[in-house]
Amino acid sequence: MSTEPTAPQPRHFIQQIIDADLASGKHKKIITRFPPEPNGYLHIGHAKSICLNSGLATEFNGQFNLRMDDTNPTKEEIEYVDSIKEDVRWLSAEWNEHYYQASDYFDRMHADAIKLIKMGKAFVCYLSLEEMRLQKGDFTTPGKDSPTRNTSVEENLAAFEKMTRGEFDEGKAVLRAKIDMAATNEYMRDPVIYRIRKVEHHNTGNKWCVYPMYDYAHPLEDAYEGITHSICTLEFEKHRPFYDWVVNTVNTPSKPQQIEFARLNITYTVLSKRKLLELVQENRVNGWDDPRMPTISGLRRRGYTPASIRKFCETIGITKHNSLTDVALLEHAVRDDLNKTSPRFMAVLDPIKLIIDNYPEGEVEILEAQNNPEDPAAGSRTVPFSKTLLIERDDFIEVAPKKYFRLTPGQEVRLRWGYYVKCTHCVKDAAGNVTAVHCTYDPATKGGDSPDGRKIKGTIHWVSEAQASDVEVRLYDRLFTHENLNDLGDDEDWRTHLNPESLKVIRGKVEPALLTLKPGTRVQFERTGYFCVDIKDSQPSRPVFNRTVSLKDSWAKQIVK
RNA sequence: AGUCCGAUGGUGUAACGGUAGCACAGGAAAUUUUGGUUUUCCUUGUCCAGGUUCGAAUCCUGGUCGGACUACCA
Numbered sequence: 001m002s003t004e005p006t007a008p009q010p011r012h013f014i015q016q017i018i019d020a021d022l023a024s025g026k027h028k029k030i031i032t033r034f035p036p037e038p039n040g041y042l043h044i045g046h047a048k049s050i051c052l053n054s055g056l057a058t059e060f061n062g063q064f065n066l067r068m069d070d071t072n073p074t075k076e077e078i079e080y081v082d083s084i085k086e087d088v089r090w091l092s093a094e095w096n097e098h099y100y101q102a103s104d105y106f107d108r109m110h111a112d113a114i115k116l117i118k119m120g121k122a123f124v125c126y127l128s129l130e131e132m133r134l135q136k137g138d139f140t141t142p143g144k145d146s147p148t149r150n151t152s153v154e155e156n157l158a159a160f161e162k163m164t165r166g167e168f169d170e171g172k173a174v175l176r177a178k179i180d181m182a183a184t185n186e187y188m189r190d191p192v193i194y195r196i197r198k199v200e201h202h203n204t205g206n207k208w209c210v211y212p213m214y215d216y217a218h219p220l221e222d223a224y225e226g227i228t229h230s231i232c233t234l235e236f237e238k239h240r241p242f243y244d245w246v247v248n249t250v251n252t253p254s255k256p257q258q259i260e261f262a263r264l265n266i267t268y269t270v271l272s273k274r275k276l277l278e279l280v281q282e283n284r285v286n287g288w289d290d291p292r293m294p295t296i297s298g299l300r301r302r303g304y305t306p307a308s309i310r311k312f313c314e315t316i317g318i319t320k321h322n323s324l325t326d327v328a329l330l331e332h333a334v335r336d337d338l339n340k341t342s343p344r345f346m347a348v349l350d351p352i353k354l355i356i357d358n359y360p361e362g363e364v365e366i367l368e369a370q371n372n373p374e375d376p377a378a379g380s381r382t383v384p385f386s387k388t389l390l391i392e393r394d395d396f397i398e399v400a401p402k403k404y405f406r407l408t409p410g411q412e413v414r415l416r417w418g419y420y421v422k423c424t425h426c427v428k429d430a431a432g433n434v435t436a437v438h439c440t441y442d443p444a445t446k447g448g449d450s451p452d453g454r455k456i457k458g459t460i461h462w463v464s465e466a467q468a469s470d471v472e473v474r475l476y477d478r479l480f481t482h483e484n485l486n487d488l489g490d491d492e493d494w495r496t497h498l499n500p501e502s503l504k505v506i507r508g509k510v511e512p513a514l515l516t517l518k519p520g521t522r523v524q525f526e527r528t529g530y531f532c533v534d535i536k537d538s539q540p541s542r543p544v545f546n547r548t549v550s551l552k553d554s555w556a557k558q559i560v561k
Numbered sequence: 562a563g564u565c566c567g568a569u570g571g572u573g574u575a576a577c578g579g580u581a582g583c584a585c586a587g588g589a590a591a592u593u594u595u596g597g598u599u600u601u602c603c604u605u606g607u608c609c610a611g612g613u614u615c616g617a618a619u620c621c622u623g624g625u626c627g628g629a630c631u632a633c634c635a
Contacts, residue, residue: 010575010583037635072634129633138631139563174633184564186631195633214635237566238630260566262628267572273635315584317574319567322628326572329585339598374598405596414594448594459594527595555596557587 012318014052014259018060018229030062030228034088035069035102035221038080038202040273041288041295042087044309044330045264051313052261053231054093065225066095070103071217073201081202083288087296091306102221103203109212109220110164112250113175113194117156121249122193123148124159125176135181136189142182143189149178163196166209170196177216179245187242191215219243223252230256233263234320264316265324268478269294270485270494284498285479289536291546292479292502302476303522303532303548305341308334324484331549338522338530338548343371343378346416346461347510347525347545349473351390353436354407354462356421359387364464367447369417381513384467385418390509392527395460396437398426401559405458407437413458416526420445420456461526468509472544473531475504508545515541527551 011019021027032053036046057064066088070076088095116122125146127135137143151159163173175194183189193216198209212220222230230243236258243258265271270279271294279285279293288295291302299309312333316325346369365385372378391407400408407413412422421439429435444451448459482488482497517523522532529550537544 012574016577035635039635069635075634132633133631136631141563171633186564192633197633211633213633218635234566235629236635238564240565262567315573319574321567323573326585329573332585335597344595370594373593373595403596416594418594456594458596461595524595524597527597551595551597553596558596 013320014056014229014231014261014318015059017257017259018056021228022060027228030057030060031065031226032057032062032229032231033065033067033222033225033227034093035067035218036084037069037072037076038084039072039075039077040080040277041083041297043271043273043276043293043295044266044299044312045271045294046087047091047296047309048264048313048316049231049233050088050091050093051310052318054095056229056231062228063098064093064095065098065100065227066093067100067221067225068102068203069214069218069221070101070201070203071212071214073197073199073211076202078202083297087300090296090300091309098225100221100225101203102217103201105217105221105224106204106208106212108224109217110210112220113212113216114157114160115250116177116193117160117175118153119249120153121178122175123151123156123178124163124173125149125190125192126173129171132192136186137181139186145181146176146190149190160194163194164208164210166196166198168196170198172196175210177242177245179242185238185241187215187239188245191242215239215242216246219246219256219258220250220252222256222258223247223250223254226254227256228254230258232258232260234260234322235263236260260320261318262320262322265322265484265486266294266330267324267327267483268480268485269327270480275494278495279479282495284495291474291476294479301532301535301546303338303530303546304334305337305522308337311337324486327478334549335530335552338524340374342522342524342530344369344373344524344526345511345514346383346463347471347473347508347514347528347531348390348392348461348463348468349475349506349508349525349528350393351463351509352393352396352434353465354389354391354396354421355436355438356387356389356441357424357438358440361387363387364467367417383417383511383513384464385415386464386466388465389415389462390465390468391437391460391462393434396423396426396434398434403558406460407439407458411458412456413460414445414448414456416459416461417448418446418462419443419448420450461528463509463511465509467512469512469515470507471510471514471542472537473506473508473547474534474544475506475547477502477504515543517543519543522548524551 034053054064135144174192176190179188181189194210197211237260240258289297289301366382367385396407407423419441421441424438426434427436479502480497481499517533519533519535519538530548531545534544
């Protein structure tokens with residue numbers, strides 16, 4: 001039996017490299033890794049890398065490692081380690097038992113540094129930072145050799161030992177690889193591989209006062225773990241020759257291959273750890289998990305699902321050229337997911353009274369409402385109905401434009417799950433603001449169908465005033481008003497483009513069923529958008545709702561035209 | 562300035578010498594107890610100039626434009 005021929009799945013360049021490596025027998029099994037430095041919270045750009053690396057491991061039946069790249073104790077904290085693990089787990093990238101820390105390799109890296117010294121491939125240099133910069137040369141001029149470049153192996157061994165014991169102050173000595181000061185690639189001009197940092201490390205405490213540099217440490221970490229494909233972003237392209245130099249000169253048993261891909265950029269947001277840290281430190285947002293932040297924790301709190309983020313990462317693909325992804329792609333991914341999965345409720349965000357003049361005073365009816373028309377299995381709930389309701393202020397207009405299907409004097413609309421009502425008139429205050437809308441209902445249309453089959457164009461949502469609850473609703477919008485934050489002039493501060501209206505806090509009126517939801521629950525407010533119960537600030541029976549994303553609104557578009 | 566990398570609709574991508582396809586965005590319609598969803602249709606593209614070839618988005622040469630790099634950060 002043969003399966004129906006299907007179109008071949010498009011394969012990006014990294015999958016093709018792996019295909020070839022497996023076919024040639026270079027590798028039997030692949031091992032990938034995600035190696036964040038624990039100096040900040042993960043963001044959607046990291047999600048791209050996590051999905052890529054863990055996805056490749058799954059696809060090729062390989063292994064995925066999570067590794068803290070913690071070689072610089074001055075910037076790293078245990079708080080970040082914990083948040084990173086939580087976020088990677090939330091995205092359901094499974095590392096199983098393969099959790100590692102670069103700092104656990106410090107002994108081995110140090111031994112390999114001694115190996116390099118013995119080979120005459122590394123030396124201790126006493127040049128100051130400034131002197132070293134001057135001797136480095138530039139794009140067009142070769143660098144100058146360090147005065148200690150040709151000292152004996154014995155001297156270097158002793159000097160490195162002194163460094164390691166803490167006999168030098170910070171900045172007084174470094175260990176450098178001995179390669180070529182005239183190399184066209186600056187990263188090959190005797191790069192520093194160990195520096196002195198007399199700082200406590202969150203994992204190794206005060207055991208060390210010398211710490212390996214990224215360019216030296218990273219290839220070794222990969223090699224120690226047997227990583228086959230070490231995937232990083234484009235800015236490391238020029239580091240690759242040194243990566244290979246380390247692997248080949250130390251001659252590690254396994255020889256990982258570095259592959260670079262383009263990092264993610266999204267319109268109307270910043271995606272650099274430094275800028276995100278500044279937003280937090282300058283209190284421009286309320287922490288790393290502020291729902292406006294593009295961090296994983298921010299998106300989670302905003303109501304994004306892991307599946308929607310994974311879908312987004314799949315959609316944007318993997319290439320080597322820099323691009324700017326429209327945030328609409330992200331929003332589409334979450335709408336698409338939430339549309340299928342979230343139960344519907346009625347909530348009125350900008351209430352105005354609707355009084356049904358011919359409805360009995362004091363009567364309360366219990367109506368049945370479907371939870372999700374997309375999913376009959378989601379069942380139904382009940383909503384109370386009475387003479388005085390609250391509806392959206394937008395759903396009434398005294399003088400209606402063409403094709404307005406909502407309430408306007410003389411027009412009939414359907415109250416969702418309720419009755420047909422016909423608008424009669426409105427009441428205004430002294431200033432001319434509408435304070436209440438009046439209507440009459442047709443008792444024969446209970447549930448929203450009319451026996452005579454007459455068609456109603458507009459259906460609006462509502463809550464019964466007496467039974468409605470007052471809740472806090474947070475309406476989030478994009479954090480920046482500028483589309484491409486990478487495109488600013490040198491003297492232009494990205495902060496000036498912050499959107500002053502990125503957060504609006506309002507009080508809404510909601511149906512009773514909305515009060516008992518657990519924090520983190522995602523729902524749709526019918527005709528409005530997707531919301532979730534805030535996981536931090538909600539209290540029992542006092543939920544706070546975060547707007548994840550609004551529904552598409554083609555009427556709003558039409559009205560603009 | 563040098564080296565390296567890249568260039569496909571408005572945006573993100575696919576096509577690996579043989580019909581430029583998909584998704585988003587935008588537009589039109591049908592369906593709809595959400596102006597949502599769903600369905601159908603439409604608009605819009607191979608950076609430029611040469612070359613190789615029966616045939617080029619794809620290979621070659623030259624240009625143009627964009628990005629990365631000048632840390633004892635990662």
